[in-house]
Each structure stands twice: as C-alpha cells, then as structure tokens.
Amino acid sequence: AQSVTQLGSHVSVSEGALVLLRCNYSSSVPPYLFWYVQYPNQGLQLLLKYTTGATLVKGINGFEAEFKKSETSFHLTKPSAHMSDAAEYFCAVTLYTDKLIFGTGTRLQVFP
C-alpha cells in the first residue's frame, strides 16, 4: 500500500533562509508525487508535481522538489524564505488509483 511520511510537523526558519521540507513515500513502483500548500481557512493549492521525466521539478513561488527513487524521497526546497510562505504543506502520492494519499503535513513558520 502507498503511504507518505513527512518528517517534522513544524519547521521554523528565518526570512531569507533555506526552506527544506521532507517527504518520503512508500510504493512498490514509482508513483506520482505532489506538494500542496494550505493557507488558513483555505483549500489546498498545488505547488508542484512529479509524474515522469525530469526528476527536478520547479513549481510556483520559487519552490522546487527532486524525486530520488533510490531514497524514496521528494523533498521540497526554496532557497530563500519569505514571510508569505508561512503555511501548512502537504506531500501526496497517487499510484494506479485516482485518489491522493496525503502525509500529515508540515507547518512552516517564517520569522523576520
């Protein structure tokens, strides 16, 4: 069965610092992988997704993620954090079914 593990329920960084949010997946075959962001009282917004092809995926708002099959990881990074990046971030996976399997989320705090 597919599953997603997000290490660290809370991550705090200073404005301008590197953002690194970790995601590991469990799947017998390469899945499709997603990162979503959720702002308070709002729905989920897609940041980026990996389906096939290039393993380094660039998304919106300066975020990117790299699919590493050998490590079963899909970590999200951003070189320089902004205050507006403070939100909840969810990693998700889908395989042969259409439903998304989400991790438990990582809350990102950005300090001035």
Place this chain on the structure above:
Amino acid sequence: GAGVSQSPRYKVAKRGQDVALRCDPISGHVSLFWYQQALGQGPEFLTYFQNEAQLDKSGLPSDRFFAERPEGSVSTLKIQRTQQEDSAVYLCASSNRHPRVETQYFGPGTRLLVL
C-alpha cells in the same frame, strides 16, 4: 474562471442531526473527489466520481456517509445521524479527464462541528 466552491463554509450540527454538504466543481471537470481533513491531519480520501458514476467509495467511514452527483456536475455529501467524530473539514476537489496526471483543484472546504 471560477474555482471549486463549497457550501456552507461552516456548519454546526447537533449529534444525531443529518447534514448535507454541497460542492460545485470547475465547469467541465469530469472528476470529483471528496476528502475529510481532521484537525491537525492531512486530508483523507472519501469517494470519487467520474461524471455521475461513483467509481470509488472505499474511503467512506460508515454507511452514514452518502455522496451523489446525479447530473455529473454538482455533488452533495450527506452525513446521517452525525456523531462527534464526524467533526472535520470536508474538502471537495475536481479535475479534468485523467485525474492521475491532471491537477486536482480544491475548494475552500466545509468545516463541520458536531456538538
């Protein structure tokens, strides 16, 4: 264009009451999903429609939960005899054609509180 909309945004129900949550997907999107997000957790899949056909309802937690999409557009999630453990945010998402490769667009959710 307009995104996915959900109503009501907030619902308070007394235990045992029936509730109905509405989802208006993006126009033309054939696939529609319902997810349940408990406090402090990630969303969990409930059910999936392709047009009016309910292709997967494996995530519905009990027979008190029922979803429909009779004309292949608007969907309603109904919860009968609500219990306190039903308190959560209910998210609706829609996508076009093949959902595995297409982005699922999420609505703002309905926050249900059962007292």
